[in-house]
Amino acid sequence: MARVFLYLILIYFGADINGQTINPDSIFEPRLSGEMFHIRTGVRGKQFYNDDWAASNIKLSTGEWVFNKKLKYNGLMDEIIWLQTDSFRQIKLEKHFIDEFYFKDYSGKLVRFKRIRIKLSQLIDSSDIFVEVLAENKALLYVFRNIKIEGTDNVIEGGELYSYDLLVPRPLYILNLPDGETVYFRKIRRRILLNTLNDNYKTIFRDIIQHNHLIMRTEDDLTKLTNLLK
C-alpha cells in the first residue's frame, strides 16, 4: 500500500511540474534601480530604522508596484536600502523613483513611508525626504525618522586612537493642519505642540486633548489627536 501511495505522490507532483505556471506579475515586475550601498562606518549607534530586513512593498513614481522586497530604511542617509536576496547585494534605491514603501510586518504592524518634498530649516532648497506616515485624515501627521551625528567618541583600541561619530535619533514631526498650514516639532509635549499653533488651533487642540484625556507624550497620543481633527 505504501508503494501505491508513493506512486500517487509521484504522479501528483509530476502533474504539477508538467503544468508550468507563468506569473505575469513577476515577468513584468518593474525594475528597481540605484547605486551600490556602502554602509557608513566609524559610527556608534543605530543608523537604520529597522535592524532586520523587512519584507516590503514599494510604490514607484510611475504608479507601478513592486512586491516583497527586503528593505531597510537608513535614517542617517535618509535612504532606502534594498537587499537583493539572490546576490546579497545591497542597493541604495533611487529615492526619486519611489513614492511610497511599506514594511509589511514591522513589530507586528504595517509601517508606511512616503516621499514628500519639504523645505527643512538646515537646507537652502526644498528636498525630498522619506517620512513615516502616522495619520492621514483631514490632518496629516508624518515623522521624519532622522538620525543625526551628535559628537564623537574617541577610544583607544589596541593602542590606537579611533574616533567614532555618535548617532542619535532626532525625529521631526510634521503636522499638516486641515487649513493647509504645516507645523514642525521635534518633541511630543503638549506645551511644545501648542506653542507651534495659531490661537484658533490652540483652542481646538486644547479641547480635543482635554475631552479625550490625552497625555501628549507618545506618538500614539499625537496620532489620536491628528485623527480627531476635523
Next chain:
Amino acid sequence: MLVTMKLKLAIYLFIVSALYNFNSETYAHSTIKGNTGERAFLHIDRNIYIAGENLFFKLYLLDENSYKLSEISKIAYLTLRSRTNRSIAQIRLKVENGISYGSLFLSDTLSSGPYQLTVYTNWMRNSGEEYFFNKEIFIANRFDKELSALNLFSHDANRGNDSIKQSGAGAISMKIIPDKTEYSKGDKIKLEIIFPENSREVLANLSISVFEDLPGDDINLSLRSYLSTMPGNSGLRKIAYTENGRFLPEEKGEIISGWVIDQGSGGTVTNSCIFLSAEDSVVNLQYNFSDVNGFFRFLLKDYYYGKDIVFSIKDNPQNKKLKILLEDKFESNHNYKPVNNESNLALKDYILKSQDIVNIQKIYDAVYKADIKKQFKSSIICPKLYYKPNYSIKPSDFIPLVDFVDIAREILPPQLRLTKQNARYNISMADENQHLYMNEEPVIFLDGVLIDNINQIIQLGSDKIRRVDLVCTRYNYGNLVFPGILAIYSSSKEIKNIQPFDNSIRLKLEKFHPYSVFTTRMHSRDSSSVNPDFRQLLYWNPNIDISSNHTQVPEFYTSDHSGNYIIRVEGISTDGIPISVTAKIKVK
C-alpha cells in the same frame, strides 16, 4: 473494513485531484478577474461598402462564461483580409471596460470582392483561431460595374440561427420605437429605446446603425445568435498561464514578445538578456530574459507609443550570431476562403446604385466622415534608468571640438577615461564612491538607446553632441549591474544613423487606433447647401449607455435617398444579457 474503505476513498480523491491538476493546467495569477476566456463580437454599420467609404465598428469583448463585458483584455486586434488573404488593415484597439469603437477607411483602390474582418485578443489566441470573431463583408470598387466577385460573397457567412425582430425577440425584451414609420427626405428621426413597464431597470451599453435595407434576407449576425453558436460554450473551459497557453492576457497593456534565435544552429537561445529602449531625450531601459523556449516578453508602457523602439542583445558570451525575432500578433494560420455562391442580381443592382451614390457624394466631397472622438497619446511616464547624473556637460558651453576624443579629453571630467588600442577606443569610468576606475566598460546610450561601444559615436563633435551625462558609480538596475553610465544626446537624432548592436531590431510603435464616430448633417436641411445627400447610412452611434427603461436616442436626419431602412441595435446588459433588436422605417 472501515479503515480499508477510508483508504480507498482517500486514494480515489487523490487520483481525481492529481488528474484534475494534470489536465487543467494550474492557474498562477492572483490579479486576473477569473480564469475564463473571452469572446469578441463586432457590430458594424453595414455589410456592403463601396471603396472610399468608412466602415464603422463597435467591439464588444465579453467574458466567455458570464457574457458580461470583459475586464481582462485592454487591447484587441482587428484585421481586414481580402479573398487572397492579403492583409488590408491591421489595427490595434484600446479596449476600455470591454468595449472599443472606431472606423476604418476603405481605400478607393480596393478591388471588388468579399473581405473578412477578424477580431481577437491575445488571451483568445490560446484557444485557437476558431475562437476569433470573423465577419464577411463585401467591398465594391466604385468603377467595377461587372461585380463578378459578388459570386464569392456568402449571404450565409454571417447569418445566425435566429432572426432578430422587433418586439423583444432578443434575450432582453426591448423595443426600438421610431416616432414615425414613414419619413420624407431630410426629415428628423427620433428613436426611443423602451423596455416593458414591468421590467426591472436595465443597465446596458448599445450600438445603433440605421442603413438602407439590402435586398433579400437580413444577413446580419446578431450578438445574441453569435453567442449561442460559438464553439466551446460549455462554461467549463479553463485557460491557464502555462507554457502551453503562452499568450498572456493584456490586462495592463500591450505585450510584445519574440524569440532569441541562434542563426548558426537555427535553435532558440535561453537566458539571453534582451534590452528595450526608445529614442528619446532621456535614458530609458527595460530588460528581460528569454525563457527555456528562447521566448521573451515585454509589457509596453504607454510611454513607448509613437516612438521608435529598439530591441538589442548586449551580452553574447558564446559569441553566437544571435537574432531577435518578434512575434507578429496579426499572423494567421487560417486562410480565408470565400465560398462560391449563386449570383444575386438584386444585390448587384443595389451595389450599382450604391456606387453611383458614392461617386456623386465624392464629387461634392459630401461623404459622411469619421470624426476622432478620443486619441490615445503616449504617456510621459518614462522607465528612466537614472534620476540625476553625477555630471551633465553641454559641449556648446565650450569651444567647438571636432570629435568625441577631444570632448572626452578637454571638457569631460577625468572620471571618464578614454584609451586607444589597435585603432579602437575603449572607455572606463571611475566609481566616485570607491575612488577607483572600474575595469569594465560603462553602458553607453545615444539618444536614449543602448549602443554597443564608444567607437560608434567617436566621430561626433561639439556640433552634433548636445549633452553628455555621466553616472560615475556601479549602478544597479534590477539584477543587472552597470559599471557606470555614459549618455550622449545628439542635436539631430544621430541614433537613426547607427545600428546599436548587430542584432538590434527597430520598431516604430504606432499609437492605438483612435475612437471615432460617424458624423453627418445633424440639423435640418441647410437651404444654402448645394451638396447632395444620398447617404445610405443614416446613423451610427457606437456607444449608448442605457440606465433607465426609457432612453431617447440623439435625433438624426434622413437623406435624399428614398428606400427602406433597417434600425439595428446591438448591445449587452451589465448582467451579461445580449440585446439584439431591429426595426424598419421607410423614407419616401
